[in-house]
Amino acid sequence: MSVHPIRESIVQPMPTNDTGPSNDTGGASDHSKKPEPGLIATVSVELLQRLHAHHSSQLTLCDELEEIADSLPDQIDYIRCMRAAKMLDPAVRYAHRFEELELFPLLANSERTSVELQRSLQRLRFEHLEDESFAEELADKLLDIAEGRIVPSGSTEQAELLGYMLRGFFEGLRRHIAFERDHILSRIGTIN
Numbered sequence: 001m002s003v004h005p006i007r008e009s010i011v012q013p014m015p016t017n018d019t020g021p022s023n024d025t026g027g028a029s030d031h032s033k034k035p036e037p038g039l040i041a042t043v044s045v046e047l048l049q050r051l052h053a054h055h056s057s058q059l060t061l062c063d064e065l066e067e068i069a070d071s072l073p074d075q076i077d078y079i080r081c082m083r084a085a086k087m088l089d090p091a092v093r094y095a096h097r098f099e100e101l102e103l104f105p106l107l108a109n110s111e112r113t114s115v116e117l118q119r120s121l122q123r124l125r126f127e128h129l130e131d132e133s134f135a136e137e138l139a140d141k142l143l144d145i146a147e148g149r150i151v152p153s154g155s156t157e158q159a160e161l162l163g164y165m166l167r168g169f170f171e172g173l174r175r176h177i178a179f180e181r182d183h184i185l186s187r188i189g190t191i192n
């Protein structure tokens, strides 16, 4: 089995709390109706709220995975492992499908698009592929633990491997979302 390296950190730290779609539009909601300098596109409030909802569900997943990593090797919660294993694939894939099929085409075809933005979108698509592959491996590993095929407390090597996989995944995903917030979300205006 391959182990994915932890992605290089290239963006600022994540905000410490996620206020969700109802009251946080990444600073973009004030730029309603009329495009302003610096904005890369204008989209509906509903679309932006859906992006926030996907980010929120992925960050909840990251928190779950961090709890598991922190509980290694002796305090592991098997129910939590099962829950996380089942959350992984849908949380990641639904977010990626939404971004790639609905949001990114709007940005790529906006009259305000730029070479820099196209590069950012390309990079985000590539990270999606990496994360989907990584999520699948991690879900399999967590299922093995939840169903007793692997016992981390009985193997230092297994505990270290799982810890490495967990941290590599949730740290990379948090950085990915931070990048989307800093470089995409904060530069989108909204219309009703």
Ligand SMILES: [Fe+2]
Binding pocket: 095, 096, 099, 124, 128, 176, 180
């Ligand atoms: Fe993404």
